[in-house]
Amino acid sequence: MTALPIVETQSGDVSAYIPTNVISITDGQIFLSADLFNAGIRPAINDAQMKAMKQVAGKSKLELAQIASDLDKATQNQKRSTIT
Structure with a gap:
């Protein structure tokens, strides 16, 4: 079974309750950045x-x-x- 949960954070804060739980149950994460998107970088994946x-x-x-x-x-x- 494959799942692709999508979580929106407030101001990019991944330390909130729901994001940390999703991170703990998934094997990998992709972080998308609004700042990168607004700068015209697409896909806006934050690789750091x-x-x-x-x-x-x-x-x-x-x-x-x-x-x-x-x-x-x-x-x-x-x-x-x-x-x-």
Whole structure:
């Protein structure tokens, strides 16, 4: 099943209750910008990550890399199973 929820925010504030819930249940988001649209840029997709998201993602990437390097050699050498 595919869903494409569309949420309009007040002044681009994605920290409100409904936008944060939609973000938490979807795999990816596209942020459209009224400022970009008004500047004649179409599609008006804001491709920049918010500062807070960059900080969280950077920390998570570091933690995941550390976990991977802490695995013993036997675990590191295992092949991932595939669904057939």
